[in-house]
Amino acid sequence: MTSIKALLTKPFAKIVAKRIKRWSSNPLETQEKVFQKLISEAASTVFGKDHDFVSINNHDDFVKRVPVRDYEALKHYVERIVDGEENILWKGKPLYFAKTSGTTSGAKYIPITKESMPSHVEAARNAILMYINETGKSSFVDGKMIFLQGSPILKEQNGIQLGRLSGIVAHYVPKYLQKNRLPSWETNCIEDWETKVDAIVEETLPENMTIISGIPSWVQMYFEKLIEKTDKKVGDIFKNFNLFIFGGVNYEPYRAKFENLIGRKVDSIELYPASEGFFAFQDKQDEKGMLLQLNSGIFYEFIEAEHFFDESPKRITLKDVKIGVNYVMIISTNAGLWAYNIGDTVQFKSTAPFRVIVSGRIKHFISAFGEHVIGKEVEQAINDALKETNASINEFTVAPQINPEQGLPYHEWFVEFANAPENLNTFAETIDQSLQEQNSYYKDLITGKVLMPLKITLVKKEGFKDYMKSIGKLGGQNKIPRLANDRKIADKLYQMRLVK
Template structure:
């Protein structure tokens, strides 16, 4: 055992105790965060426009600060981008995380002196809690990789601009610098396919112990290793035993990954975004991720089925229930106020507060009032393929409203690694699972408004080809699990 791995264990124990302290006092912790945010924001342009000095509690905040998405907050953000200080948060941000927008192109999310450390500490603490729970610290002596965006930054009006994963790359602790892969030069390659090829070449001779990234893009890396060596990834990297991921649900990929690796490995799920690092998996055998209540973020929750009604109720942490689909709203020390991320979450536990990401409020199918969400289609896929030889590389779902004949239906576009012998049997399993999960969908099937779903097999590499055609190959980009129109599926090569 090296000095580094020996020291990791007592440090992990210290961090675990600190986490337990706030996790066991959730309401008081969030109250303190709220009060600190309002005090800090009172002198900003946003705080003055919304009368922060008269906000004494959450009810006051709700009256003065409406829920906004990026488009609604954009006039303030543009002032910050132009170099104006004290607009959303005191001073100027350290960075802008540039992300893909929806209706207005690129989005610029501020990262401040106060918010930036939360991104770094949360990723570190997720690993330390794993060490504390399992006692496994050997991996800190091996090589670690995170498939991420380029760390090259540009400057705009005195503020550094880049992708979040590239910005975070500048904050890798010195004691991990020698373990970190790929090289800086490789990390700066823009073309994703060229970059992955270079990563494969660099990592093949190394003792890789931790691999991290969005599952769909790590899968591409694993497949290239297998193609080049003819071996399972676990045989190439014999000490690889920890996979860290975020961005999408891992379960639809798990069987494929275990086949590519050749064995099971431990995993840690993260919930990071440019707007904040919200949660991480704190227990290997507990469902959900620990919501970070002590990281400069105040959370509000709106029931998803009420979100588009007039004046939906904004709940705080003390009001939420397990199993309900909520839209998560944040206010943070990055200067985001009443900000709608667009994510929907469900609580799996309230002692402590653990969440799963159930989808996106704009990513659903409700062409007939069924309101099927991402979590439901992912669970259906998991249940339908469990215990079979079927392996799925990627999938998305869209409504078919005007079929050539018969009733409308949901169409599942699936790229298989191993195709099923009986497509109709798989379709039936998927449909039955959706009916069990979603009573609206069940009623539409039973009432003969919809016919059972149909599967459309996508040729291998089809989803990657689509993402490449959209300029979204690699990085933090991922295919939406479902959509309420056919814009995505019409671009996927059949």
């Protein structure tokens, strides 16, 4: 019998879907309004005065006055806010700092303001409502929902709350979901990830779980512990579990493994959240790409990844983007980030409406030999090999081998299989062929005998988990980089004897 709550969700979903259609159908006008409001609201801030915001009338003016920056270049402004100053990047003080681990700067403090906070919550809610509106499925709202995330315990620094984004968002769960939501507050506060997952298993086993959400690699650990405890597939343990919500990494390399762990196919929704903003969510089950959030206080610019490291790369807005081109995404937000390079690369799958996929990281690529292989290409290649061989994986990463003991250099793929292929050579050849088809530079290097075809190095069971634990990044929002231009991860895997 359908509950009143499930029935009421459908008309609410319809209203939200109409609102979303209104702004997604007028993307350029929506973005222009966001741009003008951002400039106006921040004109009297320190940053606004430093960059003459009062003279900015259009995007060309903005480009002339505000250079593209990463966290390092913005850090001196952020440090002033951390020290307690107001009206620096945005009016007043932020509500929170989302603390993330930077690759070069140590801890990064990303501001979240009272203007930006709602979009972090509403976008995830809207993704579920769009799913309900499209499919008509709403009975899952009566079951229990789990969101695997970081601890909600926050610290305070000069009047600003400090914590991980997922922990901050945990404080904003709507009242109507509080009773449905797991894990409990006490379990969510457990810092040690393995202890936390064990506690989550105990809490969820007797419940009617209908939605499970989190980064695939960490949800996988939860699923495996459930199966170990019960000797049943996840879909048999939770009969009404039919919706998996994920973000952070491409799900495709995990899909076969997950379907095996669950024992059946379930619907999924992809999200694109980050500490800097909630950028996109999957709005259609049968469409590739996520709907770019254009009315959430974020103004977007794009630079072709191929030209990003040029002296003066061209910055374009939505009106000039093209489908299939790899762009570095630049954002300006109502949290006070201005022409900010978050480090992600995206590709547009549609321009009516604007839908994107995350294609990789501008810092995470391999171009040790001029090949410029990106995340999307390696993920597509391994996915092709998994389909070809019916294998499944737990995790993988790729590094260049520039100075082999003998022979030509090559790309070394570190793979932890859940179900290894019968023939590893066929698996490697399929990957290599897929990469050559996707990347002409890589193909030229292989055919020109500059590189030899890639080699696969097997990682021991739970090897990547042990590696992440060794660097203090087990669980939460942490994930293994798919590829790197150096051998820091590769060397560590060898040093820890995590490879076979």
